[in-house]
Amino acid sequence: MSASTNRHLRLLLGGGAPLLLLLLFVFLSIFAPTIWGDAASASNVAEANDGISAAHLMGTDDLGRDILARTLVATRQSLVLAVLATLVGGCVGVAIGLVSAMSRRLGRAAGALINVLLAFPALLLAIFFAVLFGIGSVGSVLAVGASFAPGFARITQTLTASVVAKEYVEASRVLGKRPLYVTFRHVLPNIGEPVILYAMIHIGTAVLALSGLSFLGLGVQPPVFDWGRLLADGLTRIYVTPGVAVAPAIAIVLAGLTFNLVGEWLSDVVAGRDSPSGALRRDRIPAAAAPAADEPEPPAARWSTCVTSGSSTRRAAVASPARSVTCPSRCARASGSGSSVSRGRARARPHPPSRS
């Protein structure tokens, strides 16, 4: 008991440094524009293009604005856009993944598309979509989001496929629930956790990707600025005033590192969490599956082989004819309830040779 408490404590403490950094970033993105907003926008031509000095710790830009202040203020822009891009990518990707896992016909097409898209590096996709959506903050958020979508779609598809095969989902279908209800009531809650974890890790990637696009000049446009743009500005005059590129570079690296570490820590916490609480939550969700679970062991096994998927039923039918005899009757009862699943069931029945 105490050993597990110790482990929990260590896990929580292990997240200390990254969590502190995360808090710092959250604080900066909320308050930095009010605190340093004036310093970041106050131009002073007399001090333009200064290097590192006591008055301007990280130098000034071509209008004499303090680069450290600008870097701090840019936190909000960089992080908010990154979170938005992750949300866009997550929503689109999860939707595609769900559709491809829930509907067989659409699933094949979506799966093939995901496969092709996953082969391409994210930056190439982001540039493609940046062309499509136009240059600017909206365009870059959509572009980075779109480049994340295939990854989200793949992880959703994999997770959904394993959930859909579970008895409680089949039970819910057999009870005549609509696919939409099944998706939102049973599938989404059960794949939520890993998908959210995946999203957390991708916020860091989004920060780097958006900064990269801005660095290329394809992201936010002046007068808006983010870290990537500050870095690009710093690079153009790195020979005149070395050091002006340091502040945005540190900000980008620190943000990427922070989100990576927080993501790693979170997955450690999730993986090491005590099983009782996890099991409790898992029990709560498939309430509709109760009748299936109450059935005695052998019929339950038969029942599940009958309702899982067409291909496995065919295989089961080949393996043991006895099973295929009991299956169709149960399936027929299920299809009698008039659910939209009935067509799938009819196809899954092994005896009529209607192969589609």
Add this chain to the structure above:
Amino acid sequence: MSDHTRVEPVPGPASTKTRVGGGQRGPALRWTLFIGRRLVRLVVSLLVLVTATFVMVQLIPGDPVQAALGDQATAELVALRRHELGLDLPLIEQYLRYLGGVVTGDFGRSIVTEAPVADLLATRFPNTLGLAAPAFVLVILIAMPVGLLTAVRTRGGQGRVTRSMFVNVTGVLNSIPDYVLGTLLTLVFVVTIPAFPAAGNEEPAAYVLPVLALVAAPAASLARIVRVEALKVLDAEYVRAAKARRLPTALRYWRHVLPNMLTASLTYGTMILAGLIAGTVLVENVFGWPGVGTVISQSVIQKDYPLIQGILLVLGAVVLILNMIVDVVLGVLDPRSRMGEL
């Protein structure tokens, strides 16, 4: 010695399974089918790529020609240019012309400079490859030994210090994006200590910094993958059996550990190589490298669509072809990877 190695031609659990999928077909036919299927997949992916770049221009809101020529351009000039570019033809004819052009190596002309896109690609793309290829070789040469060595040192929960050092260093390196690392390297090794040339690719020394910027993060993440894979393999029974048979250590690693950890590492390696090719776009911009990367950002801003299409096509095609090559190489190296379809 030599009969030791012949005892088990393919180490690992693969040998029993290959028979299951093989059926009655001969090995030659199976290989033809395997490679044929990969070729078909490649051609389909390439078609998707070509179609995507074509559709991209169609989907852009507004008139791309007007956008490229600017708002001041007269209606006649726009109409003339549209006619020159064949944009007044029916969509399906445009598509077929585009497809035919791509197949014959004609990518059209740049809207801005009117130079043939193919010429520009021919002069610039080798420079991009010249940056990505050494970077990839270096990534493999660094990540494989480092990952394997750390795995050996940290197997079975020993070597805690080594483990935490490895995890932390690779974690930090992995979080530094290539363009930031490139900027910092420029700051230190060009501006502060003028050890390397700032831009261009005229001398061999000019390759050092861009390649270094490209290598760091992928090498770190590949080393992590290699370590995890190697730890799995080191725990496997056939490695223990090899040890029990008193195979020399070097032979054990060479014959039993290395081939079995190669599948996952190589699969990830392709993704890294693809990422490197895209990563050059950013790094080229840092170092003023005369590759396609410095052109693409400019052409996106200038809305020079034929040029963007050409660059995206070439970069995408290289990625797809690499994937296909690695798939086939994996099929040769590891029979398990072609199990599903034989």
